[in-house]
Amino acid sequence: MSTVGGAISGAIRGVRPIASGRNGEHRPGALAFLILLWFALAVAFGVLVTLVVTIIIEGQGQFTLRLFTEFPASSPDRAGARPAILGSIWVIGTTAVMTIPLGVAAAVHLEEFADKKHWFNRLVELNVQNLAAVPSIVYGLLALAFLTMMGVRDKNIVIAGALALSLLILPVIIIATREALRAVPAEIRQGSLALGATPWQTVWRQTLPSSIPGIATGAILALSRAFGEAAPLLVLGALVFVSFDPNGLLSGYTTLPIQIFNWTGRPQEGFHQLAAATSVLLLVVLVAMNGVAILIRNRFQKRW
Amino acid sequence: MTSTVSIPGGPAQPVRPDPHPVSAFQGRPRYGEMAIRLGLRLAAVLTIATTIGILIALAIPSIGFFAEVPVLEFLFGTRWAPRFADSSFGVIPLVTATAWTTVIALLVAVPFGLGAAILLAEYAHPKLRRVLKPVLEVLAGVPTVVYGFFALQFVQGTVLREWLQLPTGAFSVLAAGLVMGVMIIPTIASISEDSMSAVPNALRQGSAALGANRMQTTLRVVFPAALSGIVAAIVLGISRAVGETMIVAIAAGNQARIVAGPLEQGQTMTGFIANAALGDSRVGSIEYDTLFAVGLLLFAITLLINFLSIRFVRRFREAY
Numbered sequence: 001m002s003t004v005g006g007a008i009s010g011a012i013r014g015v016r017p018i019a020s021g022r023n024g025e026h027r028p029g030a031l032a033f034l035i036l037l038w039f040a041l042a043v044a045f046g047v048l049v050t051l052v053v054t055i056i057i058e059g060q061g062q063f064t065l066r067l068f069t070e071f072p073a074s075s076p077d078r079a080g081a082r083p084a085i086l087g088s089i090w091v092i093g094t095t096a097v098m099t100i101p102l103g104v105a106a107a108v109h110l111e112e113f114a115d116k117k118h119w120f121n122r123l124v125e126l127n128v129q130n131l132a133a134v135p136s137i138v139y140g141l142l143a144l145a146f147l148t149m150m151g152v153r154d155k156n157i158v159i160a161g162a163l164a165l166s167l168l169i170l171p172v173i174i175i176a177t178r179e180a181l182r183a184v185p186a187e188i189r190q191g192s193l194a195l196g197a198t199p200w201q202t203v204w205r206q207t208l209p210s211s212i213p214g215i216a217t218g219a220i221l222a223l224s225r226a227f228g229e230a231a232p233l234l235v236l237g238a239l240v241f242v243s244f245d246p247n248g249l250l251s252g253y254t255t256l257p258i259q260i261f262n263w264t265g266r267p268q269e270g271f272h273q274l275a276a277a278t279s280v281l282l283l284v285v286l287v288a289m290n291g292v293a294i295l296i297r298n299r300f301q302k303r304w
Numbered sequence: 305m306t307s308t309v310s311i312p313g314g315p316a317q318p319v320r321p322d323p324h325p326v327s328a329f330q331g332r333p334r335y336g337e338m339a340i341r342l343g344l345r346l347a348a349v350l351t352i353a354t355t356i357g358i359l360i361a362l363a364i365p366s367i368g369f370f371a372e373v374p375v376l377e378f379l380f381g382t383r384w385a386p387r388f389a390d391s392s393f394g395v396i397p398l399v400t401a402t403a404w405t406t407v408i409a410l411l412v413a414v415p416f417g418l419g420a421a422i423l424l425a426e427y428a429h430p431k432l433r434r435v436l437k438p439v440l441e442v443l444a445g446v447p448t449v450v451y452g453f454f455a456l457q458f459v460q461g462t463v464l465r466e467w468l469q470l471p472t473g474a475f476s477v478l479a480a481g482l483v484m485g486v487m488i489i490p491t492i493a494s495i496s497e498d499s500m501s502a503v504p505n506a507l508r509q510g511s512a513a514l515g516a517n518r519m520q521t522t523l524r525v526v527f528p529a530a531l532s533g534i535v536a537a538i539v540l541g542i543s544r545a546v547g548e549t550m551i552v553a554i555a556a557g558n559q560a561r562i563v564a565g566p567l568e569q570g571q572t573m574t575g576f577i578a579n580a581a582l583g584d585s586r587v588g589s590i591e592y593d594t595l596f597a598v599g600l601l602l603f604a605i606t607l608l609i610n611f612l613s614i615r616f617v618r619r620f621r622e623a624y
Contacts, residue, residue: 024517033519037427040419041436044493047486048443054458055450105347113341114348124348127355133540133610134603135547137574138358140581141599145361148587167354174351200337221445228447231549231574235581235595257449257550264453264554272457279450286445294438 052283059276067277071243072259076270081278083242087158087253090246092227094162095169100219102166103173104208110174111181112203132171139168140235147236156237159249164232169222176218180211213300220293224286230257256282362603365596372590378597384560384571386580386594393594395601397560401570404477404563405484405552406545412485413541417492418534424493425500426522437494444490452554455483460555470567475557478566484551488541495540499533500526532621539613543606549574573602 024030062076070080110128114121143164147155184207192202208215238258246253254262256278263275370378373393381394420440424433460479464470472478503526511521527534557569558579571579580595 024515024520027517030517030519034427037419037423040416041423043416044420044440044443044486044489048439048446050458051446051450051454054454054462058457102347102350105344106351109341109344109348113344121348124351128351130607130610131351131354133543133606134358135543135549135574135606137547137549137577138362138599138603141577141596142354142358142361144581145365145596146357170351170354198334198337200340224445228445228449230447230449231553231578234549234553234578237581239582257447260449260453261550261554264449264456275453276457279447279453282447282450286447287442290438290442290445 055276055279055283059273059278059280062270062273062277063280067274067281072241072262076268076274079271079274081256081259081274081281083245084254084256084259084278085281087242087246088227088255090158090251090253091161091165091233091255092223094158094249095165095226096219096223098162099166099170099173099222103170103219104177104215106170107174107177107181108203108208111178112207113199128171128174132175135231136168136229137231137235139164140232142167143232144235154252156240156252157250158246158253160236161233161238161253161255162249164236165226165229168229168232169226172222172225173219176222177211177215180214180218181207183214184210213296217293217297217301220289220296224289224293227289228257228282228286230255230261233258234261256285358603362596362600365593366600368588369590369593369597373597382562384576386591391590393597395573395598397562398571398573398576398598400563401477401552401556401560401575402546402572404566404570405481405548405556405572406542408478408481408566409484409488409545410538410542412482413488413492413545414538416485417489417537417541418496420489420493421496421500421534421537422522422527425497426518426526437497440490440493443486444494446487448487448548448550449554451483451487452480452551455479455551455555459483464567472567473557473569475555475569476567477552477556477563477570480552480554480556481566483555484545484548487548487551488544491544492537492541495537496530496534499530499537502533503529532617535620536613536617539609539616543609546609547574547602547606549578553578573598577602 066078066080068080068085069082070078071082072084073079110121110124114124116122116125143160144155146163147160152160188206188210189202192206193199197205233255238254239262240252240254242252242254244252260275260278260282263271263278266272378393378395380396381392382396383392383394384397385392424436424440428436456475456479459482460472460474460476464472464476464479507525507529508521511525512518516524552572552575556572556575558571558575559569560571560576561568563570577595577598580591586592
């Protein structure tokens with residue numbers, strides 16, 4: 001921790017200590033190690049900057065209003081991402097409505113009501129951790145098999161995509177909500193119970209309201225992950241030519257990541273530029289979502 | 305972003321007394337309350353149902369698949385050609401491509417991720433850390449399809465072919481692996497940093513008092529103490545690399561051949577599922593079942609990695 005370094009340098013500034021450790025810090029080996037560490041961080045950020053700069057340069061010719069207003073077309077000069085934008089909004093909106101209540105409910109059960117020593121609850125807990133590490137494409141296969149079993153012929157519908165993404169981010173939301181609930185001190189609950197509130201009243205009026213910032217942060221981060229996800233939707237056949245606005249849960253759709261994938265695979269350079277421009281759009285949306293999440297975390301999160 | 309992903313055996317949670325020792329004091333039964341609690345319990349049960357659903361969803365078509373293709377031929381066959389007239393279902397070519405991209409990704413992600421984690425946990429001023437960590441999290445938030453585009457257009461097209469003049473085609477496992485490594489850096493950095501920050505300061509102070517400098521303290525005291533968390537971070541990185549789809553589907557190529565070198569193209573397990581799903585496979589056909597057989601293998605591999613990590617973490621965990 002830096003507090004050690006701070007303590008040492010503070011001691012140097014004051015009374016001269018018996019052993020400063022100063023020479024040790026300036027040994028060639030130690031300096032080389034520090035340089036290596038900075039290099040590691042610099043490479044990570046360097047790649048991030050390179051990625052952003054290259055896609056901006058590549059896509060700059062296609063940053064026009066057409067991207068928002070036009071439908072995909074066979075010629076890059078007439079194509080836009082309008083149905084993909086609307087499709088992303090439909091799918092993510094549906095995912096949010098489906099997942100957030102379920103995830104919060106499961107987390108409340110595990111954190112507030114469940115007997116943690118009971119084998120079933122321990123199984124649920126272990127299972128949630130495992131689900132968070134399952135590859136996203138497997139959730140696509142799950143949704144595909146489920147829809148096939150239900151006899152759904154056309155799987156490229158908004159509700160199907162939202163189902164796959166919901167299952168994907170459910171563990172993430174459960175884990176984030178549990179952390180937020182855990183941060184609420186036990187005294188709040190005990191005070192509420194002591195005043196005669198029932199356990200559910202305690203959860204609904206005290207614990208949950210106190211943990212809303214943490215839940216919101218986790219939920220937004222999870223949704224931003226779903227927003228950029230393409231693999232499960234690909235399995236469900238979302239890679240289609242959509243020349244209409246998606247208008248309901250049973251409507252066909254395509255999303256921004258799928259549209260980028262589609263355009264990346266075309267041979268014409270113009271489509272690659274469109275893919276780059278759409279990537280910039282996607283990144284802007286995701287950075288905005290992350291920014292909101294971090295803002296909520298820093299602004300509203302209570303510290304007890 | 306990755307900070308919300310909890311890993312098995314991460315930083316230990318403080319034990320809190322049960323906040324609801326209430327049952328003894330309840331007067332009349334509260335049916336509304338019981339209904340709500342039942343609802344909450346059902347939501348938790350849904351997570352188990354998801355896992356069972358995954359198992360059933362993968363198993364049933366796989367049974368159909370293995371009725372036609374012997375398991376050993378699938379696992380050890382060296383030719384993958386499910387759509388050809390003389391079809392062959394040896395999964396080894398897909399596995400080699402996955403192994404190449406995963407190993408390359410780890411060669412990037414482990415040193416750079418751990419370096420960044422050590423810098424943030426042991427060296428950086430708290431203020432600097434507050435700025436750097438969110439930026440690192442942005443790196444984790446970049447959609448994989450954008451990484452894929454970057455891998456194909458810039459890393460493969462510009463860096464490897466134009467600048468370095470390497471003898472490689474339109475795709476390579478190297479480009480996909482390198483970019484995948486960058487994608488995993490924040491995962492490894494974030495979790496390792498958490499576990500190094502959880503090492504108590506007294507250990508560092510003791511080390512410093514014995515005359516060790518910060519490098520020695522980091523490598524000989526903090527690093528071993530945080531080993532279980534670091535291993536968990538790397539394992540999570542491995543399972544993300546194995547399961548990553550879009551980068552390899554875009555940049556690694558789509559011909560299923562045994563990959564012998566990093567500059568070759570190859571189709572990974574996930575790449576196959578993504579590509580095969582594009583074509584219209586009739587439900588119940590062998591092509592359709594193949595998707596699930598490969599998916600089952602993928603799921604089994606990630607599950608195995610995850611369980612190994614949990615066991616390892618339990619064994620080497622240092623509790624303070």
